[in-house]
Amino acid sequence: MPSYTYSYPRPSVTVDLVVFTILDNDLKVLLIRRGQPPFEGCPALPGGFVLAGTGGDDRGEDLEVAARRELAEETGLPEGSVYLEQLYTFGAADRDPRGRVITVAWYALVRPTLAPLVMAGGDAAEAGWRSLTEVDPDSLAFDHGRILRCALERIRGKVDYSDIAFELVPETFTVTELRSVHEVIKGTAYDPANFRRRFKRMQTDGVIEQAPGRRTTGARRARVYRFVGRG
Amino acid sequence: MPSYTYSYPRPSVTVDLVVFTILDNDLKVLLIRRGQPPFEGCPALPGGFVLAGTGGDDRGEDLEVAARRELAEETGLPEGSVYLEQLYTFGAADRDPRGRVITVAWYALVRPTLAPLVMAGGDAAEAGWRSLTEVDPDSLAFDHGRILRCALERIRGKVDYSDIAFELVPETFTVTELRSVHEVIKGTAYDPANFRRRFKRMQTDGVIEQAPGRRTTGARRARVYRFVGRG
Numbered sequence: 001m002p003s004y005t006y007s008y009p010r011p012s013v014t015v016d017l018v019v020f021t022i023l024d025n026d027l028k029v030l031l032i033r034r035g036q037p038p039f040e041g042c043p044a045l046p047g048g049f050v051l052a053g054t055g056g057d058d059r060g061e062d063l064e065v066a067a068r069r070e071l072a073e074e075t076g077l078p079e080g081s082v083y084l085e086q087l088y089t090f091g092a093a094d095r096d097p098r099g100r101v102i103t104v105a106w107y108a109l110v111r112p113t114l115a116p117l118v119m120a121g122g123d124a125a126e127a128g129w130r131s132l133t134e135v136d137p138d139s140l141a142f143d144h145g146r147i148l149r150c151a152l153e154r155i156r157g158k159v160d161y162s163d164i165a166f167e168l169v170p171e172t173f174t175v176t177e178l179r180s181v182h183e184v185i186k187g188t189a190y191d192p193a194n195f196r197r198r199f200k201r202m203q204t205d206g207v208i209e210q211a212p213g214r215r216t217t218g219a220r221r222a223r224v225y226r227f228v229g230r231g
Numbered sequence: 232m233p234s235y236t237y238s239y240p241r242p243s244v245t246v247d248l249v250v251f252t253i254l255d256n257d258l259k260v261l262l263i264r265r266g267q268p269p270f271e272g273c274p275a276l277p278g279g280f281v282l283a284g285t286g287g288d289d290r291g292e293d294l295e296v297a298a299r300r301e302l303a304e305e306t307g308l309p310e311g312s313v314y315l316e317q318l319y320t321f322g323a324a325d326r327d328p329r330g331r332v333i334t335v336a337w338y339a340l341v342r343p344t345l346a347p348l349v350m351a352g353g354d355a356a357e358a359g360w361r362s363l364t365e366v367d368p369d370s371l372a373f374d375h376g377r378i379l380r381c382a383l384e385r386i387r388g389k390v391d392y393s394d395i396a397f398e399l400v401p402e403t404f405t406v407t408e409l410r411s412v413h414e415v416i417k418g419t420a421y422d423p424a425n426f427r428r429r430f431k432r433m434q435t436d437g438v439i440e441q442a443p444g445r446r447t448t449g450a451r452r453a454r455v456y457r458f459v460g461r462g
Contacts, residue, residue, distance in 0.1 A: 094290060
């Protein structure tokens with residue numbers, strides 16, 4: 001189809017992943033250490049190139065498939081076990097010293113029960129969970145600090161108005177555990193009585209339901225609940 | 232810098248624009264009619280290629296610069312006069328019959344006072360404001376129907392929790408005019424007394440302030456206000 005041919009120079013396109021979990025009441029992000037230039041030795045977000053196909057009928061992989069593939073490769077967790085959402089696309093012309101690279105950033109939320117299973121993958125020299133209290137965004141490679149800040153802003157803005165908190169608790173959770181997720185993400189204490197009322201409202205609305213068993217948190221054996229969903 | 236060279240096949244990258252305005256209490260979107268294949272003759276969103284540079288030190292334009300350039304070219308409106316925000320990046324491998332094309336979609340809000348000045352630009356055979364009540368998203372070229380639906384969902388989700396409504400009124404506006412923007416976007420009536428209370432709260436908080444003069448809306452000469460901003 002010669003009339004369809006493009007003659008524009010093309011950028012490279014990557015996906016980068018901001019993978020969060022909560023462990024020990026602490027928000028953590030998955031970082032790799034770059035094993036090659038540029039930014040060799042620097043901490044960085046995991047990510048990689050979108051397979052664009054060799055041309056003709058080979059178009060490569062869907063953008064979201066690329067993000068899920070990288071997520072599986074970098075975490076070792078089964079596909080579908082992790083919440084993934086597109087964050088923002090970063091395309092400053094000078095963001096990569098190697099050439100023109102546009103990156104589509106995604107954020108992912110890993111349940112604390114799965115987080116210990118996460119292992120380094122791909123071309124990373126090292127990878128692991130790093131506490132947000134210890135990570136200096138400005139020390140990250142490329143514009144990854146900006147991407148990390150954008151992801152933090154997104155989850156802080158969403159936690160009270162969406163269901164993302166349910167992705168950061170075990171499959172069954174106590175009121176206190178769910179409140180703690182909110183507190184860790186927002187970096188601020190929630191009034192326990194207010195939060196309990198909000199929790200009860202979610203139960204009345206059928207968003208959550210009680211699950212069998214109890215769990216010891218602190219001094220008491222508390223009821224556990226599971227997320228059902230909305231509508 | 233030979234060690235920095237990529238050998239991956241590259242996709243083309245475009246920006247597409249969902250440009251909204253409100254005219255005659257009706258939400259409208261700017262559509263072009265495609266003057267060439269593929270989808271020749273179909274309505275489509277305005278957009279174009281991101282200039283990726285010729286290589287070496289020529290990296291082309293920032294992604295946001297590309298979006299603002301296309302917006303200026305397609306509307307004829309001065310840069311900076313229109314609200315622009317990144318929406319989502321669409322990257323299904325088969326979304327363009329010409330080859331692998333990833334598009335970064337943006338939405339823009341044009342004040343009703345500027346909307347009549349908007350003219351067709353670029354390679355569009357025709358362009359103009361189309362009422363959302365008359366546009367069938369499935370009739371649009373490529374996946375532009377999906378992009379349009381995504382933009383509608385975004386503004387409907389944001390109008391009550393952000394300042395975007397102020398981008399769709401004249402510089403000074405009455406309570407009724409601002410309420411009407413909410414009603415048109417959400418497609419539902421707002422209780423006038425409730426909205427007035429909310430409006431007064433914004434005035435108390437310094438988000439809006441009264442402006443000189445009055446404007447006749449319906450039977451009465453109503454006070455006008457202007458948006459000041461937050462924090």
